[in-house]
Amino acid sequence: QKEVEQDPGPLSVPEGAIVSLNCTYSNSAFQYFMWYRQYSRKGPELLMYTYSSGNKEDGRFTAQVDKSSKYISLFIRDSQPSDSATYLCAMKGGTSYGKLTFGQGTILTVHP
Amino acid sequence: DGGITQSPKYLFRKEGQNVTLSCEQNLNHDAMYWYRQDPGQGLRLIYYSQIVNDFQKGDIAEGYSVSREKKESFPLTVTSAQKNPTAFYLCASSIRQTSNRADGYTFGSGTRLTVV
Numbered sequence: 001q002k003e004v005e006q007d008p009g010p011l012s013v014p015e016g017a018i019v020s021l022n023c024t025y026s027n028s029a030f031q032y033f034m035w036y037r038q039y040s041r042k043g044p045e046l047l048m049y050t051y052s053s054g055n056k057e058d059g060r061f062t063a064q065v066d067k068s069s070k071y072i073s074l075f076i077r078d079s080q081p082s083d084s085a086t087y088l089c090a091m092k093g094g095t096s097y098g099k100l101t102f103g104q105g106t107i108l109t110v111h112p
Numbered sequence: 113d114g115g116i117t118q119s120p121k122y123l124f125r126k127e128g129q130n131v132t133l134s135c136e137q138n139l140n141h142d143a144m145y146w147y148r149q150d151p152g153q154g155l156r157l158i159y160y161s162q163i164v165n166d167f168q169k170g171d172i173a174e175g176y177s178v179s180r181e182k183k184e185s186f187p188l189t190v191t192s193a194q195k196n197p198t199a200f201y202l203c204a205s206s207i208r209q210t211s212n213r214a215d216g217y218t219f220g221s222g223t224r225l226t227v228v
Contacts (some may be wrong), residue, residue, distance in 0.1 A: 042222075099157060102154045
């Protein structure tokens with residue numbers, strides 16, 4: 001069993017839809033949770049970063065962490081064709097120096 | 113502009129050859145990382161370095177080697193011992209991570225390696 005599980009999709013939605021992307025994890029030591037966006041043939045870029053449980057909002061994006069369920073989510077409101085990318089969750093424990101563990105990535109397509 | 117530069121963008125390797133992928137950063141980051149990305153597998157850590165002249169194996173280090181002689185540079189050599197090297201290779205950097213903090217990585221644009 002992988003430490004971080006993420007449904008690879010692909011996920012296809014119409015423009016304007018609300019998108020929900022999710023990851024589950026097994027390592028209870030994870031405390032730092034991130035979402036990266038990766039456009040085709042490019043490196044990932046950091047989108048959202050949360051520490052421990054709770055919600056964080058940034059424009060159309062909301063990140064949620066539920067440590068009791070070992071479940072994290074990224075919501076995209078009013079999705080746009082420019083949101084079409086692969087979304088990767090990543091997480092890190094308090095004792096693992098610098099080592100992020102990534103999910104498999106979910107491929108999202110937002111069609112006009 | 114600060115960032116990470118990976119070169120070359122595309123690389124072709126013959127069977128039995130060693131090849132070296134370049135990664136240079138001007139972000140003044142202490143830590144640097146190499147990941148391999150395969151379809152459906154996400155990013156898997158090959159090697160990482162928290163400081164100059166020190167590096168650690170990641171989850172899939174077999175068949176790879178690195179050096180960290182300068183803060184700005186972290187080259188990755190894919191040796192002939194790596195049986196399935198065709199993949200997208202990503203280099204990243206960050207400030208030095210500790211047990212009570214974490215910061216996001218800055219990634220390069222990647223090198224696509226193909227065995228011919």
